[in-house]
Amino acid sequence: MVLATLFAGLSIIASVLMAPKKPNPAKSAPYECGIIPSFEPPERFPVRFYLVAMIFVVFDIEIIFIYPYAVISRSLGTFGVVEMLVFGATMFVAFLYLVSNGALNWGHIKRNRGEDNPFEERTTSSTIRRVSSKEKTAA
Numbered sequence: 001m002v003l004a005t006l007f008a009g010l011s012i013i014a015s016v017l018m019a020p021k022k023p024n025p026a027k028s029a030p031y032e033c034g035i036i037p038s039f040e041p042p043e044r045f046p047v048r049f050y051l052v053a054m055i056f057v058v059f060d061i062e063i064i065f066i067y068p069y070a071v072i073s074r075s076l077g078t079f080g081v082v083e084m085l086v087f088g089a090t091m092f093v094a095f096l097y098l099v100s101n102g103a104l105n106w107g108h109i110k111r112n113r114g115e116d117n118p119f120e121e122r123t124t125s126s127t128i129r130r131v132s133s134k135e136k137t138a139a
Contacts, residue, residue: 051103062091099125 069076069084076083098104105125 048106055098055103059091059095062087 065087066084069080073080073084
């Protein structure tokens with residue numbers, strides 16, 4: 001561990017000391033190719049995109065923890081089952097918290113023709129209400 005840290009630190013110091021320092025507008029541009037752009041992009045990714053990406057990573061890591069359990073679940077016995085139930089319940093509560101705070105709501109969405117109210121905001125909660133009301137009327 002000490003050698004890895006030492007190597008990383010020395011590599012950074014060496015690159016700072018030995019790298020040529022000739023800045024120009026093309027190198028300072030936020031594009032990796034070094035070509036000066038002829039126009040600005042229409043818009044950046046919205047912050048919501050990054051939030052959903054982080055939520056995906058968290059729940060993806062959950063799968064990484066579940067996989068070893070699936071491999072050795074028989075040898076863990078009751079203790080392993082209880083631990084996985086607690087872990088699953090914690091992740092489910094976290095998901096419910098995200099849904100209740102609107103972390104998965106993307107705002108207004110273009111409507112398909114024939115929907116009831118084209119001006120109604122589409123959220124996770126409104127979709128759940130809409131689906132449950134359609135099930136009640138179908139029954």
